[in-house]
Amino acid sequence: MIPLMSEYRDKTRVDEILTAIRDISRKQVTFMEVCGGHTMAIHKSGIPSLLPSTIKLLSGPGCPVCVTSKYFIDEAAALARMDNTIITTFGDLIRVPGSLTSLSREKADGRDIRMVYSPLDALAAAKENPDKNVIFLGIGFETTAPSSAAAVLEAETLKLDNFYILSAHKVMPPAMSALIDGGVKINGYICPGHVSTITGSRIYKPLVEKYRIGCVVSGFEPLDILQTIFLLVKQCETDTPELENQYTRAVQDNGNRKALSLMNKVFERSDDWWRGLGIIPDSGLQLKKQYIKHDAHRVFEINFEKGPEEEAGCRCGDVLKGTISPPECPLFSRVCTPGNPVGACMVSSEGACAAWFRYSGEAKP
Amino acid sequence: MKGIITMDHGSGYGRTSELIESLFLASFSGTGLSDQGDSAILSIGSDHIAFTTDSFVIKPVFFPGGDIGKLAVCGTVNDLAVSGAHPRYLSCGFILEEGLPLEDLERIVASMAQTAQAGGVKIVTGDTKVVEKGSCDKLYINTAGIGTIREEYTHITNAEKVKPGDVIIINGTIAEHGLAVLSFRNSFENSIISDCTPLSGLIEKCLESGADIRFMRDATRGGIAAVLSELAVKTKTGIELFENAIPIRDEVAGLCEMLGFDPLYVANEGKVLMAVSEKEAGKVLSVLHNHPDGKNSSIMGTVTEKHPGSIVLNTSIGGRRIVDIPAGTQLPRIC
Numbered sequence: 001m002i003p004l005m006s007e008y009r010d011k012t013r014v015d016e017i018l019t020a021i022r023d024i025s026r027k028q029v030t031f032m033e034v035c036g037g038h039t040m041a042i043h044k045s046g047i048p049s050l051l052p053s054t055i056k057l058l059s060g061p062g063c064p065v066c067v068t069s070k071y072f073i074d075e076a077a078a079l080a081r082m083d084n085t086i087i088t089t090f091g092d093l094i095r096v097p098g099s100l101t102s103l104s105r106e107k108a109d110g111r112d113i114r115m116v117y118s119p120l121d122a123l124a125a126a127k128e129n130p131d132k133n134v135i136f137l138g139i140g141f142e143t144t145a146p147s148s149a150a151a152v153l154e155a156e157t158l159k160l161d162n163f164y165i166l167s168a169h170k171v172m173p174p175a176m177s178a179l180i181d182g183g184v185k186i187n188g189y190i191c192p193g194h195v196s197t198i199t200g201s202r203i204y205k206p207l208v209e210k211y212r213i214g215c216v217v218s219g220f221e222p223l224d225i226l227q228t229i230f231l232l233v234k235q236c237e238t239d240t241p242e243l244e245n246q247y248t249r250a251v252q253d254n255g256n257r258k259a260l261s262l263m264n265k266v267f268e269r270s271d272d273w274w275r276g277l278g279i280i281p282d283s284g285l286q287l288k289k290q291y292i293k294h295d296a297h298r299v300f301e302i303n304f305e306k307g308p309e310e311e312a313g314c315r316c317g318d319v320l321k322g323t324i325s326p327p328e329c330p331l332f333s334r335v336c337t338p339g340n341p342v343g344a345c346m347v348s349s350e351g352a353c354a355a356w357f358r359y360s361g362e363a364k365p
Numbered sequence: 366m367k368g369i370i371t372m373d374h375g376s377g378y379g380r381t382s383e384l385i386e387s388l389f390l391a392s393f394s395g396t397g398l399s400d401q402g403d404s405a406i407l408s409i410g411s412d413h414i415a416f417t418t419d420s421f422v423i424k425p426v427f428f429p430g431g432d433i434g435k436l437a438v439c440g441t442v443n444d445l446a447v448s449g450a451h452p453r454y455l456s457c458g459f460i461l462e463e464g465l466p467l468e469d470l471e472r473i474v475a476s477m478a479q480t481a482q483a484g485g486v487k488i489v490t491g492d493t494k495v496v497e498k499g500s501c502d503k504l505y506i507n508t509a510g511i512g513t514i515r516e517e518y519t520h521i522t523n524a525e526k527v528k529p530g531d532v533i534i535i536n537g538t539i540a541e542h543g544l545a546v547l548s549f550r551n552s553f554e555n556s557i558i559s560d561c562t563p564l565s566g567l568i569e570k571c572l573e574s575g576a577d578i579r580f581m582r583d584a585t586r587g588g589i590a591a592v593l594s595e596l597a598v599k600t601k602t603g604i605e606l607f608e609n610a611i612p613i614r615d616e617v618a619g620l621c622e623m624l625g626f627d628p629l630y631v632a633n634e635g636k637v638l639m640a641v642s643e644k645e646a647g648k649v650l651s652v653l654h655n656h657p658d659g660k661n662s663s664i665m666g667t668v669t670e671k672h673p674g675s676i677v678l679n680t681s682i683g684g685r686r687i688v689d690i691p692a693g694t695q696l697p698r699i700c
Contacts, residue, residue, distance in 0.1 A: 005618065014682040040625070046684020091696030095373070108371045115696070117551060222682045338689070339379045349625060349696065359686040 008221030009045075017226045021233055022052050029236050030056040030185065031229065032322050034176060035192030036063035036350025037220055043359035045222040055229065058322040059352035061175050062192060064140045065092050066320060066344040066351045067274045068168045070309055073098030076137055076166055078304035079296060080111040086129060087113045088122035089137040090144075096347050099307030119151035119165075126155065126163035135296045138167040143194040145169040145285055146259035149266035152287065152294050164296035167286055170272055173203050174283035180211050182277065184322050188214035188232035190225070193247045198263075200255025201245045208243045219247040266291055275310075275344065276317030316343035319352050326356040333357060377586030379691065402522030403582060404448040406514060413519055415450035417441055418509035426473065426503050428549045430542075430559030431634070433506055434473035435480045439563050439634055440585070441510040442484035446565040447581040447637055449518030449572065452484060458492040458507040465503055473504070484563030486510065518572065524580040524640070527600045531579055532646045533666035534639045536567065536659040538612040539589060540631035544620055555616055562635035567656045571639070576648040580640035583633070587691045590629040592638050593666070593676050594690040603672035606688065608681045610665040629678075630691045640668060 033039060039059045042048065048057060061067045073096055080087045080103070087103070094104050094115060107113040112132075116122050122136035138148040148165055155163040172195050180186075191204050196217045204215040214235040218228035228246045235241050245251055263285070272284025287295040310317065314336070315329040326332050326345065336342035338354055345351035366388065373380040385401070404415035419440045426433040438455065445452040457477065461470070481488050520526050537560070545559040564583065571578060582592045589611075597604050613628055621628045635658060641649050646664055653659030666676075676688040 005622065009681050011682055037625075043686060044627070044680075045682055046678075046680040046686040047682075049685045050683065094696055104371045104373065105369075108369050222680075222684075358689045 005221065008219070008223040010223065013223055014226060017223065017230055018050055021055070021226070021230050024237055025052050025054045025233050027236055028054050028056075029187040029233065030058055031188045031190055031232050032058045032060045032179075032184075032186045033190040033192075033218075034060040034062040034172060035190075035194065036066075036348065037194060038062065038190055038192065038218065038225065039352055039355045040350055041220045041222070042225060043355040045225075046359070047222060047225060048360065051229070055233065058186065058325070059319070059355070060179060060322050061274060061277060061320045063345065063348050063350040063352070064144075064168075064170070065096055065348035066316065067170065067175075067276070068139060068344070069273055069275065070097065070099040070344075071304075071306055072139075072166070072168045073102060074100055074304050074306060075297070075302065076135075077101045077103060077106045077111075078302045079135055079166065079300060080106050080113055082133065082300070082302070084131060085112065085133045085135065086125055087111065087135050087137065088116045088125055089113065090117075090139065091115045092348055092350075093137055093139065095341075096344060097341070099309060100305055119148050120154070123151050123154055123158075123160065123163060126160045127158065130162060133162055133164060135164045135166055138165040138169050141170055141172050141192070141195050142198045142263070145267060146198060146256075146263045149262040152266045152291050153262065155294060156291070161293060164294050164299060165287065166296040167267070167284075169267065169285035170274070170283055171269070171285065173207065174280045175274060175277060176204075176207055177210070178274075178277050178280045178283075179321060180207075180213065182321060186213070186322065187236050188216065188241070190228050190232070191215050191217040193217060193219050193224075193250065196247065196251040196255070198256050198259045200253050201243060201251055202253050204243050208241055212241050214241040215243045217245045217247050217251050219250065274320075276320035311342045314343040316345045316353075319345050326353040329353070376691070377591065402448060403444040404450060404512070404522060406448065406519050406522060413514045413516060415445050415448045415512040415514045415522075416509070417444040417448070418507065419444060420505060420507040422502070422505050423546065424502055425546075425550060426469065428559060429545045429557070431561035432473055432476050433504065434477035436561055436634060437506040437508045438477050438480040438484060438486070438488075439561050441508040442480075442486055442563045442565050443583045443634075443637070445510050445512035446563075446568040447522070447583045448512070448514065449521035449578075449581065450512030450514040451569065452486045452510055452512040452565050454511045455481065455486050455488045456490045456509045457488055459494070460501055460505040461493065461495045462501045462503050463495060463498040470504070480563060484565045486565075521578060521581055524596055524600050526579040527596065527602065527640045527668055528579070528642075529602055529668050529670040530643055531640045531668040532643050532664045533593070533604065533606070533668065534641055534646065534649060534653070535584075535589065535612065535663060535665050536564075536637050536653055537635075537661040538614050538617065539584070539633055539636060540613060540617050540621060540628035542634040543588070543631035544617055544626075548620070553620070555620065557614070557616055557620065560633055560635035562658055564635060564637050564658065567653070567658050568637060570652050570656060571649055574648050574652045576645040576652075577642045578639055578649065579642065582638050584636045584638055585634060586632050588628070588630040588632060589636070589638060590627070590676070590688050591691050593688070596640070597676055598674050600668075601673045603669045603674070604666055604676040605669050605671075606666040606676060606678045608678055610663050612661045612663050612665075626695050629688055630695055
């Protein structure tokens with residue numbers, strides 16, 4: 001294995017830290033991760049099967065696909081049906097159901113929908129197809145927003161007026177506050193590692209101060225996550241909530257200034273709707289006025305049919321709020337499976353329900 | 366039936382299985398098909414033959430470690446070989462797109478000839494059709510194959526002799542074909558090459574050793590997870606896998622991490638999974654280790670009576686988690 005990976009998956013060190021956690025853990029505590037990458041890493045490595053019963057891990061609204069409105073997919077599908085239009089998207093979105101359709105369904109119907117690995121691939125498509133509208137579906141938190149911003153700026157430089165973004169980009173801290181304001185009972189946040197490489201760890205300081213809740217920025221390897229859990233347990237046991245950065249090899253206090261300045265140059269905050277959480281003030285990112293000609297939502301103002309926002313019985317909203325664990329949803333594994341997902345938390349590879357379904361079913365020895 | 370075909374119907378599991386069960390099996394009944402093994406095992410008089418077919422639609426047609434022609438021969442040869450058969454004859458059908466450079470076709474055909482020789486089969490019949498530009502992507506190849514199979518191996522494909530206590534062996538490092546093709550398609554720079562290779566020689570050596578091989582399957586689409594899920598469900602046993610014992614190259618593991626892929630679900634084209642009785646495992650391993658396509662062979666799991674129908678992976682850090690039946694093509698994650 002790559003040295004970096006094997007070092008952070010070393011069984012001896014894992015055992016040491018597990019012993020340390022067991023030694024100090026007395027209180028019953030719940031920690032929430034708000035990053036899909038953490039959700040997957042936790043379940044994929046089997047961490048829940050190793051923790052003492054005093055510690056419960058919950059997944060929050062950390063999967064960008066899961067928190068996005070179904071109408072975003074419906075709108076993208078409607079845009080795909082316009083003449084001379086190419087939709088470019090990260091692969092995750094292809095299978096996500098909208099309220100009436102999905103991109104995979106539209107693709108099978110002959111729309112030009114292409115999977116890309118970066119908005120810059122979308123930009124290349126715009127360059128190669130000057131007579132077509134090329135729309136990139138901008139989704140994700142602070143991690144992906146800067147690359148969308150860079151693509152818009154590059155489109156400006158190259159005068160690619162046929163390049164657009166349909167933005168569902170969001171920022172994380174307002175949602176972390178909204179959860180606690182909404183009454184979710186947790187004792188600490190496992191703060192998102194990727195988001196924090198961009199924003200810096202300091203963005204969580206106000207959370208610690210306002211709510212007296214521990215925040216530890218975490219890496220993604222098993223040892224990172226266990227060390228983060230150790231730090232949070234220690235804070236709880238000594239009743240000293242604070243901001244700590246476990247992921248110092250990637251995250252600085254002030255983050256990536258270049259990425260932040262790109263993001264701030266192109267996007268401005270707007271109120272945004274999150275599945276499970278409703279409208280959260282200043283939690284969305286929309287293109288600033290001077291870049292409005294690249295904003296697919298505002299340029300095309302397309303009308304589209306809407307079905308119900310949530311399927312009957314689907315409790316994705318409660319899963320995203322952390323008020324229930326996936327198996328507590330009545331549809332989980334009976335009606336809703338990765339093969340036939342009802343809610344977004346099951347369809348996205350980083351969704352809490354998908355992670356539970358895939359990795360956690362009765363796996364105790 | 367309502368709805369339309371989407372790409373997930375071609376993933377090789379999930380929707381594909383639904384299609385097979387609700388349409389194909391319901392419409393075509395007959396010996397062999399309902400077993401859903403890699404080959405149909407048929408009897409003509411007292412002789413047994415294995416018969417299989419596969420179509421190849423890969424993009425790009427040339428990729429690191431192989432091409433569509435090599436793949437078309439390996440795919441069918443391997444489906445016969447893992448059924449316990451001795452592959453003998455292949456047919457090949459070409460669907461060619463108008464405008465395909467003859468030079469490319471020549472290269473592909475040469476590769477097929479070479480692979481057929483390496484796999485010990487003869488290509489004895491074929492068909493050629495040309496379709497208008499845009500009606501297919503360069504070329505599609507279908508191959509069908511016939512092999513002879515000894516009575517004592519006819520159980521291998523349907524796994525009826527697999528028992529708790531058996532061990533699961535793989536002949537080398539996983540996930541290379543899927544990632545080689547994906548890397549080449551997206552210009553990712555790395556040295557990952559497809560493991561595409563005919564397994565007939567290697568498997569024949571294993572069978573000749575006299576070891577009690579109870580099941581074999583090549584882990585193509587859906588990776589080792591798809592094969593083992595099917596095995597667990599079919600035999601109503603559980604499978605315990607040991608992450609540390611699953612051979613994988615560093616570069617492959619790293620790229621999977623980056624893309625958010627689980628290597629257990631990524632396609633292979635030169636990997637066979639075997640269930641072998643525990644006491645004969647050493648015999649099989651020593652044969653495998655002495656073969657160029659088996660040097661990295663490993664016992665990566667065991668069959669158990671616990672958790673029937675599902676696979677549990679013992680992770681490298683000592684945790685345990687389920688390995689589920691793959692639901693559709695893996696898609697790279699957002700961040």
